[in-house]
Amino acid sequence: xxxxxxxxxxxxxxxxxxxxxxxxxxxxxxxxxxxxxxxxxxxxxxxxxxxxxxxxxxxxxxxxxxxxxxxxxxxxxxxxxxxxxxxxxxxxxxxxxxxxxxxxxxxxxxxxxxxxxxxxxxxxxxxxxxxxxxxxxxxxxxxxxxxxxxxxxxxxxxxxxxxxxxxxxxxxxxxxxxxxxxxxxxxxxxxxxxxxxxxxxxxxxxxxxxxxxxxxxxxxxxxxxxxxxxxxxxxxxxxxxxxxxxxxxxxxxxxxxxxxxxxxxxxxxxxxxxxxxxxxxxxxxxxxxxxxxxxxxxxxxxxxxxxxxxxxxxxxxxxxxxxxxxxxxxxxxxxxxxxxxxxxxxxxxxxxxxxxxxxxxxxxxxxxxxxxxxxxxxxxxxxxxxxxxxxxxxxxxxxxxxxxxxxxxxxxxxxxxxxxxxxxxxxxxxxxxxxxxxxxxxxxxxxxxxxxxxxxxxxxxxxxxxxxxxxxxxxxxxxxxxxxxxxxxxxxxxxxxxxxxxxxxxxxxxxxxxxxxxxxxxxxxxxxxxxxxxxxxxxxxxxxxxxxxxxxxxxxxxxxxxxxxxxxxxxxxxxxxxxxxxxxxxxxxxxxxxxxxxxxxxxxxxxxxxxxxxxxxxxxxx
Amino acid sequence: xxxxxxxxxxxxxxxxxxxxxxxxxxxxxxxxxxxxxxxxxxxxxxxxxxxxxxxxxxxxxxxxxxxxxxxxxxxxxxxxxxxxxxxxxxxxxxxxxxxxxxxxxxxxxxxxxxxxxxxxxxxxxxxxxxxxxxxxxxxxxxxxxxxxxxxxxxxxxxxxxxxxxxxxxxxxxxxxxxxxxxxxxxxxxxxxxxxxxxxxxxxxxxxxxxxxxxxxxxxxxxxxxxxxxxxxxxxxxxxxxxxxxxxxxxxxxxxxxxxxxxxxxxxxxxxxxxxxxxxxxxxxxxxxxxxxxxxxxxxxxx
Numbered sequence: 001x002x003x004x005x006x007x008x009x010x011x012x013x014x015x016x017x018x019x020x021x022x023x024x025x026x027x028x029x030x031x032x033x034x035x036x037x038x039x040x041x042x043x044x045x046x047x048x049x050x051x052x053x054x055x056x057x058x059x060x061x062x063x064x065x066x067x068x069x070x071x072x073x074x075x076x077x078x079x080x081x082x083x084x085x086x087x088x089x090x091x092x093x094x095x096x097x098x099x100x101x102x103x104x105x106x107x108x109x110x111x112x113x114x115x116x117x118x119x120x121x122x123x124x125x126x127x128x129x130x131x132x133x134x135x136x137x138x139x140x141x142x143x144x145x146x147x148x149x150x151x152x153x154x155x156x157x158x159x160x161x162x163x164x165x166x167x168x169x170x171x172x173x174x175x176x177x178x179x180x181x182x183x184x185x186x187x188x189x190x191x192x193x194x195x196x197x198x199x200x201x202x203x204x205x206x207x208x209x210x211x212x213x214x215x216x217x218x219x220x221x222x223x224x225x226x227x228x229x230x231x232x233x234x235x236x237x238x239x240x241x242x243x244x245x246x247x248x249x250x251x252x253x254x255x256x257x258x259x260x261x262x263x264x265x266x267x268x269x270x271x272x273x274x275x276x277x278x279x280x281x282x283x284x285x286x287x288x289x290x291x292x293x294x295x296x297x298x299x300x301x302x303x304x305x306x307x308x309x310x311x312x313x314x315x316x317x318x319x320x321x322x323x324x325x326x327x328x329x330x331x332x333x334x335x336x337x338x339x340x341x342x343x344x345x346x347x348x349x350x351x352x353x354x355x356x357x358x359x360x361x362x363x364x365x366x367x368x369x370x371x372x373x374x375x376x377x378x379x380x381x382x383x384x385x386x387x388x389x390x391x392x393x394x395x396x397x398x399x400x401x402x403x404x405x406x407x408x409x410x411x412x413x414x415x416x417x418x419x420x421x422x423x424x425x426x427x428x429x430x431x432x433x434x435x436x437x438x439x440x441x442x443x444x445x446x447x448x449x450x451x452x453x454x455x456x457x458x459x460x461x462x463x464x465x466x467x468x469x470x471x472x473x474x475x476x477x478x479x480x481x482x483x484x485x486x487x488x489x490x491x492x493x494x495x496x497x498x499x500x501x502x503x504x505x506x507x508x509x510x511x512x513x514x515x516x517x518x519x520x521x522x523x524x525x526x527x528x529x530x531x532x533x534x535x536x537x538x539x540x541x542x543x544x545x546x547x548x549x550x551x552x553x554x555x556x557x558x559x560x561x562x563x564x565x566x567x568x569x570x571x572x573x574x575x576x577x578x579x580x581x582x583x584x585x586x587x588x589x590x591x592x593x594x595x596x597x598x599x600x601x602x603x604x605x606x607x608x609x610x611x612x613x614x615x616x617x618x619x620x621x622x
Numbered sequence: 623x624x625x626x627x628x629x630x631x632x633x634x635x636x637x638x639x640x641x642x643x644x645x646x647x648x649x650x651x652x653x654x655x656x657x658x659x660x661x662x663x664x665x666x667x668x669x670x671x672x673x674x675x676x677x678x679x680x681x682x683x684x685x686x687x688x689x690x691x692x693x694x695x696x697x698x699x700x701x702x703x704x705x706x707x708x709x710x711x712x713x714x715x716x717x718x719x720x721x722x723x724x725x726x727x728x729x730x731x732x733x734x735x736x737x738x739x740x741x742x743x744x745x746x747x748x749x750x751x752x753x754x755x756x757x758x759x760x761x762x763x764x765x766x767x768x769x770x771x772x773x774x775x776x777x778x779x780x781x782x783x784x785x786x787x788x789x790x791x792x793x794x795x796x797x798x799x800x801x802x803x804x805x806x807x808x809x810x811x812x813x814x815x816x817x818x819x820x821x822x823x824x825x826x827x828x829x830x831x832x833x834x835x836x837x838x839x840x841x842x843x844x845x846x847x848x849x850x851x852x853x854x855x856x857x858x859x860x861x862x863x864x865x866x867x868x869x870x871x872x873x874x875x876x877x878x879x880x881x882x883x884x885x886x887x888x889x890x891x892x893x894x895x896x897x898x899x900x901x902x903x904x905x906x907x908x909x910x911x912x913x914x915x916x917x918x919x920x921x922x923x924x
Contacts, residue, residue: 260884278881280692280705342685346706349691414865419879422865423684423705429866430685443779443865 054246055577057550059564060259060268061250062275064227069207070189071143071150076274076464076565077230077250079187083569084232084248085215086189089118089137089172094556094570097467099184103132103216104172113179113511118172123239126192127212127220134166139193141174149203154188156474156490179509181516185468192216218243218573227252244576256281260544264288269550272564273543275418279349282542290548295351296541296560297362302420303355303535304338304428305461305493306331310454311481318485319454319494322410324402329390331531334458335376336383337431340536347423351542355535357524358472359465362538362557365517366469368524376531384435400436409438413450413459416443421460424536452488461493461533467567469520470508476527477501495532541565551578649915656911662904670718681712682868692880695889702889704873705880713868714893720869721901724784725851731789732850733843736796741835743797744804745827755801762794770853774862784863788853796842800835807834837916844909848902855898870894 063077070082087103104118124132141164143150144157151158162175174183195214199205207213212233213221218240219232230250234243251268253259260281262268271277277285277293286293307321324330340354353361357368370376387393392400392408399407412428414421422443429439442456450456463472474480478496482489500523507519527533541562545553554574555561563571629637650656669676680686687707688698695702701710739758743751761769773787807813808831816826857863858871861879865872877883877890 255878257878257881257884260881264884278879278885280885280887281881284881284885346684346687346691416861419876422879426684426706426866430683441779441864441866443861445775 055244056247056249057245057270057572057575057577058249058251058268059270059272060253060262061272061564062252062254062256062259065224065230067206067208068213068221068224069202069205070153070191071202072152072206074153080565081221081230081232081250082189083217083566084219084572085213085217085221086191087124087132087216088189089186090184091569092185092467092556092567094554094561094566094568095558097557097567103137103190107184109183114176116174116176116183118174120170120172121239122170124216125237126195126214126216127235128192128195128214130192130194131169132190132192132216133169134172135169136193137172137190138164138166139197140188140190143196143202144188147202149201152203156471157182157186157188179511181508181510182468182470185466185470187466218569219248227254240573243573245572248572260285263291263544263546266546266549268546270545270564271543273541273562274564276351276539276542277544278419279351282351282544285544290546291544292547293542293544294555294563296555296562297353297360298539298541298562299360299362299466299565300462300464300539301355301358301360301535302352302460302462302537302539303533304335305459306334306532306534307454307457307459308494308496308532310485310494311496312485312487313478313481313483313489316485319456321454322402322408322457324392324408325410325457327390328529328531329386330392331534332376333383333386333390333435334432334437335531335534336378336386337380337435338428338534338536339378339431341378343424343427343536347420347427348537348539352537352539355537357521358527358533358535359469359520359524360538363465363467363469365513366520366524368521368528370525370528374525374529376528376534380431380434387435394436398436399438407438408436409440410457411440411442413447413456414441414443415447415460416445418460420539424460451493452482454494459493462539463492464565473504473507473520473523476533477504493532495527495530497526497530500526500530548578551576646915650911653911653914655907659904659907659911662900663908666718666722666901666904669715670722673715673719677709677712677715679716681709681716684708692882692885692887692890694887701893702887704890705876710873710889710893713873714870714897717868717870717873717894718897718901720781720867721851721854721871721898724781724788724854724869725847725901725905727785728788728792728850728854729843729847731785732792732846733796733839735789736793736842737800737832737835737839739793740797740800741804741827741831744801744808745823745831751801758794758797761791762798764791766791767853767856770857771860771862774857779862779864781864781867784854784857787857787862788850792846792849792853796839796846799838799842803835803838804831807831841909841913841916844905844912848905848909851898851905852902855894870898 061077063075065073065078065081066075067073067078068081070086073079073082089102089104090099090107091102092098093100101121103120103124105121107116107118109116118134118137120132120134120137122131126132141158141161144155145151145161145164160176160178160180162177164175165173167173192214208224211221211223215221216235218235218238220235221230222233223229223231229252232248234246234248236242253262253268256271256275256277259268259271260277263271263285273294276298282293282295285291306325307319309317309321309326310319311317344350344352344354356370359366359368361367387400392402394400395407402408410432412425414425416422422441425439425441425443429441432439442450444450447459451459463475465472475490475492476495476497478498478501480489480491481494481496482491503519503523503526507516507523510516510519541564543562543564545563552575553563554570555563556566556568556570684706687703688709689703689707691703691705691707693699693703693707699709699711701714704710704713739754743754743758769791770787773790774783777783777786808826813826813830816830821829854863854869855871855874858869859875859878861875863869863872863875871894873894874891877887877894880887880890882890
């Protein structure tokens with residue numbers, strides 16, 4: 001569920017399994033200490049440059065690649081790589097995220113808005129020398145419409161498509177069944193037909209066997225080793241201009257502290273804010289030389305999701321969510337007992353914004369703020385009164401009883417790999433404890449099994465939001481529910497509400513941006529009132545890079561924006577290498593000293609221990 | 623007639639026990655390291671038992687945390703504060719309760735399993751013993767930590783899970799030791815006599831073998847506690863413990879997750895680390911001393 005908390009795919013289903021996390025954590029101890037111990041012996045910073053003097057930009061990442069096939073990938077890292085290696089029809093402007101030309105240079109729609117004609121650029125070439133044409137785009141879309149395996153990641157974009165044709169190499173025509181507002185925000189990588197038509201089963205093919213992978217983006221994927229590295233080479237012939245760095249490497253650091261240590265030593269140029277740097281890490285890096293911390297409003301929300309009684313499209317109910325949560329007053333009471341301000345101050349220590357509506361304030365036109373009368377402000381007394389009114393009263397022991405007469409204890413699903421989940425969970429336990437409600441924090445490495453089975457009461461949830469909010473809105477519609485309890489739907493937490501669905505259909509068909517935004521805000525209002533998805537905070541993107549290796553890099557939006565996980569390829573494409581190339585940071589950092597000290601203490605302790613043991617048992621030995 | 627001759631068999635037994643306890647203590651006192659370990663343990667046990675009076679259970683509360691997150695040591699917070707602003711000194715003392723409790727329970731569970739399997743395997747021999755000892759061998763060669771991680775992962779996160787995970791993975795050494803001792807005891811003539819007088823399996827195992835392997839079991843328990851405490855800390859550090867329970871390993875895990883290592887917030891990391899090392903060392907010292915007092919000829923290799 002990496003997107004869940006560890007940043008979700010900018011689109012795509014909640015990427016589920018948090019694979020290999022356990023192994024990662026297991027290695028953490030070793031990593032932390034070895035990182036600490038290695039430095040005093042190895043003070044010279046290893047500049048992240050290849051031997052032949054190529055300028056290499058190394059980025060420390062933690063998230064595993066789910067698939068390198070654009071038809072399957074949904075995680076943030078994988079989709080970012082696809083942004084870098086394939087062109088999409090359109091791109092987002094780095095300043096304000098309006099649609100700008102990508103593979104298409106311009107686009108227009110018929111008066112009834114059902115036929116869209118894109119002009120495809122003639123100066124985009126695949127890395128194997130062939131020209132990228134409208135035929136490639138038409139083939140890509142058609143494949144997604146006809147092959148269910150190819151519709152896994154981005155199928156929602158083509159669900160409304162009737163026919164896609166390429167009358168000429170520079171012209172692409174898409175016919176729609178119904179109007180669709182996302183036609184200039186089709187986040188679908190266009191793949192080369194001559195390579196991909198040889199692929200057999202799209203649901204199995206991961207595009208990770210033959211390198212380099214043929215693409216036409218600013219970078220070409222040249223090598224990949226799972227959970228080790230992803231290597232990309234600059235595409236010198238890229239139509240918008242070649243990137244300034246010669247090579248871009250995503251290197252894996254499963255432990256964030258190890259990544260920070262690598263940044264201090266100059267082994268990596270950039271630490272991805274996914275998961276975000278902790279407040280302590282950010283504070284210590286701010287004082288370090290040649291390191292810049294980028295703390296920008298994020299595009300994610302962080303919420304408590306409530307199990308609304310999981311059900312499938314065929315009406316079959318499953319899972320075992322607590323029945324009291326079906327009462328809207330209970331859900332409201334629970335959220336009113338959550339002090340959002342404390343979460344911002346203590347857990348995020350200011351690196352987040354207090355939660356309101358579903359979409360973060362960064363997307364100002366869609367941002368929704370509940371009115372004074374509907375707002376569920378922090379008010380524990382009111383919450384207790386609301387529970388009393390709903391018929392959930394306390395017994396003599398101070399425990400609130402469910403309708404079955406048993407004390408209520410909620411199972412809260414949390415990601416074992418997310419420190420924020422555990423921290424907020426401890427607050428919830430105490431806040432709800434005051435209401436007389438017990439909390440059992442189920443922290444799992446892989447939350448998808450109970451999540452998909454609906455065997456939880458509440459859960460920590462979070463999604464990255466795109467400039468076009470269609471996708472994050474679609475995951476709460478009834479249509480996103482799984483077909484049967486056995487299937488996996490695109491749904492987030494089984495919300496199915498008629499009024500919300502009607503609004504969803506209206507916004508999708510609304511071409512006027514202002515009117516559409518108004519409908520989206522109504523949807524958020526409805527979601528807020530339902531109380532199934534309670535947004536606590538909008539966490540910032542907190543990331544850091546070495547200024548002696550990266551001279552400049554573009555954020556998105558340009559004012560205060562993130563660098564890693566942008567909606568376009570602007571950051572890595574625009575990064576300018578610093579001239580010096582050398583790193584001056586050879587003093588070992590405080591963290592390293594501590595690591596060394598702890599290591600030494602352990603060694604001394606062990607030595608002492610063995611020495612004493614030998615003495616103590618001297619008479620036992622022959 | 624002195625009181626001694628008038629004493630009942632029960633009083634005699636008690637007297638004998640008192641004497642042997644005194645003898646034990648006299649010999650134990652000669653082991654300086656053992657005394658040092660015992661004193662350390664007493665100190666920690668005292669701290670843990672009096673924790674509700676000295677620091678109070680409020681110290682765990684995140685909503686009533688007195689300080690700011692990650693404050694460095696000061697007069698108010700001698701060991702600084704954690705990521706919630708709770709006093710780390712208080713948490714360290716409170717965490718001792720969980721670490722010691724889990725260590726004790728896990729060791730008792732492990733030794734109980736080991737003793738049961740060892741005695742039955744030594745007593746019954748034959749096919750049963752062969753099968754049981756092969757299972758023991760299998761557990762012996764399995765990496766304990768990996769097995770414990772696997773167990774802790776599939777079960778729900780709670781203290782019971784940790785106790786179980788450690789207990790069921792560390793018993794094979796005890797089983798082997800106890801079986802060897804059982805074989806030695808059962809070859810003595812009085813066992814044969816007991817059998818001739820009609821002693822059944824249960825009687826022989828519980829009345830004759832068990833008292834004779836008890837010293838071994840006791841020493842083994844003391845030794846295993848230290849590794850159980852380390853294992854608990856390891857599992858908690860790997861994030862497999864209950865996140866709402868304060869333990870030393872859990873504190874280390876919190877520190878790592880808060881980024882205290884790279885931020886250089888040493889007060890979050892060093893005290894729990896040292897506490898774990900010291901308590902594990904103290905138990906080992908005690909265990910070795912007990913072992914050499916109870917059975918100087920045994921020379922058990924770990």
